[in-house]
Amino acid sequence: MNKLFEVKNLNMLYPVTDGLFGNIRGYVYALNNVDIDIYENEILGLVGESGSGKSTLGNCILKLINPTNGEVIFEGENILIKNKKELKPFRKKAQLIFQNPYMSLNPRMKIYDILKEPFIVNGIKDKTEIDSKIKRIVNLIGMQDEILNRYPHEFSGGQRQRIAIARAIILNPQFVVADEPVSALDVSIQAQIVNLLIELKDHLNLTMLFISHDLSIIKYISDRVAVMYLGEIVEIAEKEEFFNNHKHPYSQALLDAVPVISDDKKADRNILSGDIPSPTKPPKGCKIHTRCPYVMPKCKEQKPELKEISPNHKVRCFLFDK
Ligand code: SF4
Numbered sequence: 001m002n003k004l005f006e007v008k009n010l011n012m013l014y015p016v017t018d019g020l021f022g023n024i025r026g027y028v029y030a031l032n033n034v035d036i037d038i039y040e041n042e043i044l045g046l047v048g049e050s051g052s053g054k055s056t057l058g059n060c061i062l063k064l065i066n067p068t069n070g071e072v073i074f075e076g077e078n079i080l081i082k083n084k085k086e087l088k089p090f091r092k093k094a095q096l097i098f099q100n101p102y103m104s105l106n107p108r109m110k111i112y113d114i115l116k117e118p119f120i121v122n123g124i125k126d127k128t129e130i131d132s133k134i135k136r137i138v139n140l141i142g143m144q145d146e147i148l149n150r151y152p153h154e155f156s157g158g159q160r161q162r163i164a165i166a167r168a169i170i171l172n173p174q175f176v177v178a179d180e181p182v183s184a185l186d187v188s189i190q191a192q193i194v195n196l197l198i199e200l201k202d203h204l205n206l207t208m209l210f211i212s213h214d215l216s217i218i219k220y221i222s223d224r225v226a227v228m229y230l231g232e233i234v235e236i237a238e239k240e241e242f243f244n245n246h247k248h249p250y251s252q253a254l255l256d257a258v259p260v261i262s263d264d265k266k267a268d269r270n271i272l273s274g275d276i277p278s279p280t281k282p283p284k285g286c287k288i289h290t291r292c293p294y295v296m297p298k299c300k301e302q303k304p305e306l307k308e309i310s311p312n313h314k315v316r317c318f319l320f321d322k
Pocket of ligand 1: 250286288289292294
């Protein structure tokens with residue numbers, strides 16, 4: 001498999017300021033030494049609790065925010081050191097699908113103008129080309145040409161998300177970050193949008209980073225799964241391996257937290273105690289040690305590395321150190 005992205009040692013610290021003079025009184029450790037590869041034509045599912053750094057990672061990979069340090073290698077070049085002009089070709093190739101289709105579409109613009117905007121931003125002015133690509137994309141998202149003359153408020157949440165997806169892929173990107181793209185939608189609509197994303201991925205040879213807190217959706221859509229906790233990747237594996245043979249106590253807890261109708265094994269469940277600690281004061285050592293049922297003395301002092309325990313399966317936990 002070819003790598004489309006190599007993310008190396010990515011760190012993101014936000015300063016926390018207070019007082020009249022904006023003195024820095026600490027930092028939010030949003031990403032810590034994140035190393036991750038994204039392969040061509042895969043859907044990499046990124047899962048974790050709210051506040052784990054998933055969206056920050058997606059935004060840094062797209063250089064929508066600048067990380068504190070690290071590298072994001074795309075087609076052999078570190079996009080983080082590029083300026084606005086140098087980034088233009090990358091902007092066409094890598095796009096974001098937002099979580100909330102109610103917020104992401106300008107209510108004053110007709111759908112035609114919303115879908116035309118990416119062409120204008122990228123200096124494409126040929127009306128025949130624009131119109132034919134708009135019609136093609138409307139068709140691909142399963143809607144009719146007549147939507148082009150209407151406004152976002154005339155559509156349901158699911159339809160709006162289809163339009164938002166169309167806008168993200170209209171310039172034929174290679175890569176898309178889908179940041180919780182169905183979490184604002186009714187459960188009955190979620191499967192339709194997830195299926196649409198799978199169809200589009202196959203049809204357009206897309207590579208996708210699919211961010212979600214919902215493991216059942218991650219299981220359905222992903223080729224590989226990465227788990228984040230307090231700004232760190234704690235486990236990454238191919239989907240089958242992850243769901244059949246996950247190792248990290250946090251992955252186990254996430255899976256145990258998925259509701260099931262018949263719950264004979266309730267007593268065996270590993271539900272983590274307490275809330276995720278504040279990212280302004282992450283625990284020393286293993287970051288999950290304050291909640292981990294298997295905590296050992298060294299977990300409180302030393303930080304475990306993300307290590308390969310079998311081919312393509314990495315875990316950050318002392319329990320699996322050889
Ligand atoms: Fe739990 Fe220790 Fe493993 Fe961290 S390193 S997950 S605290 S057992």
